[in-house]
Amino acid sequence: MNPLQTKKNDSGVQFEPDLDFIPVEEHPLEPFLPSNARLLMLGSFPPQKKRWSIDFFYPNLINDMWRIMGYLFFKDKNYFVDLEGKRFRKELIVDFLNEKGIALYDTACAVRRLQDNASDKFLDVVEITDVGLLLRQIPQCSAVVTTGQKATDTLLEMFSIQEPSIGTFSDFIFEDRHMRLYRMPSSSRAYPMKLEKKAEFYGQMMKEIGLL
Secondary structure: OOOOEEEEEEOEEEEEEOOHOOEEOOOOOHHHHHHHHOEEEEOOOOOOOOEEEEOOOOOOOOOHHHHHHOOOHHHOOOOOOOOOOEOOHHHHHHHHHHHEEEEEEOOOEEEEEEEOOOHHHHHEEEEEEOOHHHHHOOOOOOOOEEEOHHHHHHHHOOOOOOOOOOOOEEEEEEOOOEEEEEOOOOOOOOOEEEEEEHHHHHHHHHOOOOOO
C-alpha cells in the first residue's frame, strides 16, 4: 500500500503521508561524548545509510562539516577527507574531537522519513533526544550548537530559550549551569552559503568558547 494517501480539501486534491505506513528509524549511532567536552554539537538526524561514507556523524561526503573543521583548525578543507577513498578519515576526526573536547549527537533519536532523501524538512520527529541526559554526562560543557533549523526547533521545544539568529547565541540555564546556545549555518550544501563563509561563523563560535 502506498504511504501517500489522497486527501481532499477545499482547494482540491492533495497528497499527505500516511504515517502508519512509514517505518520509524531509530538513531543508528551512540552519542559521542568525550569526558572533556566543552561543546555539544547537535544536528537533526543522520542521512540514510546509503549516503554514508563513514560510520560516524556527518557521514555524507557532500556534507561540509568536516571540511569546515579542516579549514578552521588545519588551514586545509580536505584535512579530514580521503580523496582517493572518497570518504572522511574517521580516525583523524575522532582524535581531533577528543583532543578539542567536542561532543556530537542529534536532537532526534527516532524519526520517519517522509521522502527518500536526507532533507530535514521531510523528517517527522517521533522521539526527541533527552539533551539534558547528554549534558549531565559532560559536566564541563558550557555551549550547545545546533547545525540546522530542524535541530534548533527541536531543541527550543525542550528548554526556555530565545532563538538565536544565524551566527549568534542565546544564554540559558541548565541545572544551575550557565550555557550558551549557538545557531550555526547548516553544513549541508543545500544551504546557500559558501564554505568559507560558514567557516567564519563556526570559527567565531570556537574562539568565543576557547577552542580555537
